[in-house]
Amino acid sequence: MQYGDYQLEIYGAGLKGVLPRWPVDFAGLESAAAAALPDWILNYVAGGAGDERTQRGNAEAFGWWGIVPRMMAGAYERDLTTSICGIDLPTPLFCCPIGVIGLCSQDFHGDLAVARACARTGVPMVMSTLSQDPLEDVAAALGDTPGFFQLYTPRDRDVAVSLIQRAEKAGFRGLVVTLDTWVTGWRPRDLNTANFPQLRGHCLANYFSDPAFRSLLDAPPEEDLRGAVGMWAGQFGNSVGWDDLAWMREATDMPILLKGISHPDDARRAIDLGVDGLYCSNHGGRQANGGLPALETLPDVVAAAGDVPVLFDSGVRSGADVAKALALGASAVGLGRPYAYALALGGEDGVVHHLRSVLAETDLIMAVDGYPTLADLRAEGTIRRLPHQVQ
Numbered sequence: 001m002q003y004g005d006y007q008l009e010i011y012g013a014g015l016k017g018v019l020p021r022w023p024v025d026f027a028g029l030e031s032a033a034a035a036a037l038p039d040w041i042l043n044y045v046a047g048g049a050g051d052e053r054t055q056r057g058n059a060e061a062f063g064w065w066g067i068v069p070r071m072m073a074g075a076y077e078r079d080l081t082t083s084i085c086g087i088d089l090p091t092p093l094f095c096c097p098i099g100v101i102g103l104c105s106q107d108f109h110g111d112l113a114v115a116r117a118c119a120r121t122g123v124p125m126v127m128s129t130l131s132q133d134p135l136e137d138v139a140a141a142l143g144d145t146p147g148f149f150q151l152y153t154p155r156d157r158d159v160a161v162s163l164i165q166r167a168e169k170a171g172f173r174g175l176v177v178t179l180d181t182w183v184t185g186w187r188p189r190d191l192n193t194a195n196f197p198q199l200r201g202h203c204l205a206n207y208f209s210d211p212a213f214r215s216l217l218d219a220p221p222e223e224d225l226r227g228a229v230g231m232w233a234g235q236f237g238n239s240v241g242w243d244d245l246a247w248m249r250e251a252t253d254m255p256i257l258l259k260g261i262s263h264p265d266d267a268r269r270a271i272d273l274g275v276d277g278l279y280c281s282n283h284g285g286r287q288a289n290g291g292l293p294a295l296e297t298l299p300d301v302v303a304a305a306g307d308v309p310v311l312f313d314s315g316v317r318s319g320a321d322v323a324k325a326l327a328l329g330a331s332a333v334g335l336g337r338p339y340a341y342a343l344a345l346g347g348e349d350g351v352v353h354h355l356r357s358v359l360a361e362t363d364l365i366m367a368v369d370g371y372p373t374l375a376d377l378r379a380e381g382t383i384r385r386l387p388h389q390v391q
């Protein structure tokens, strides 16, 4: 079975009068989710930093590139499997860490719904530190599908090590350390509504279930939520430095990937310090407005990375975007907001539908354009910048 066959399922069901329950495209998902989500969640998910120009640029930048079709290339069967840091991945697509994904499903257990959807599709999940359910439960829901744990590094070293070691013990295969969010970016949609879900006690299950975190509290979160949230807020703003990589390495045998790397010098320095993987992203334009579209920073990071894998996200909205990021050298490509919208609309089944749709489009593009494997897609000359975008 090829991922592209999902379209045959859809057309086949149509012959029996059954239409897809949710849109297959991002624009359809986005507008339907806007009607389904309460404002405070919608604004938090859809919004970004400043006037959101960088956020829009992330998606627009995909239009500046085009894949060169090849014919008679024998792409009748496609192989989308890949491997990063020695971990075999069934797909080059993954779900990005989304700190409020727990709130995007109607039962407020979205982390588990996404994990189950990933288990059903084989799409790896990067789980956020900020979740409604503890990481052990999310790991269990993932089954054999590879999961990565994303760390917002707490200030207290014991809490940080505890979270890392819990993740390893729970079966997560890699540690993704996010570097660009030790302070929250200026987000007008949230500021205008004074809305910050974590400060209301949401998505803090990993902290509240953590023995090292709890030992810092005067009273447990069940008795004093305000005090526990205050402790969380004090723990959050840790600007990780290069020196921190040493103790992180000591704390775990999991491969360490750094999220937010956009400059080739940072890529080289990370690799010199023994980091296992890079994750090129500008946090979907939620952190610093005025920055380059993330896709624009990808080729330099890939060039600096050499053999070290580079994950990518920010602005990915379709299978065509996935194919382009892969062609530009990404080892795996992350979906963010789109799967949050799919979750809001259809829960676990909605996410499965969305992931299958994106995989199907990626697969069919590889078929039509004559690139049967990811190595073929990544070869020299498969993608070009549109003439009016060449500087």
Ligand SMILES: Cc1cc2nc3c(=O)[nH]c(=O)nc-3n(C[C@H](O)[C@H](O)[C@H](O)COP(=O)(O)O)c2cc1C
Pocket: 044, 045, 046, 058, 096, 097, 098, 099, 100, 128, 129, 130, 150, 178, 259, 281, 282, 283, 284, 285, 286, 313, 314, 315, 316, 335, 336, 337, 338
């Ligand atoms: C609502 C929301 C919450 C996010 N929370 C996290 C998080 O907890 N940790 C993290 O590393 N990145 C987080 N991100 C960033 C995503 O991992 C990813 O970089 C971003 O969504 C990509 O941009 P896109 O969704 O526009 O494609 C979040 C993004 C959104 C939209």
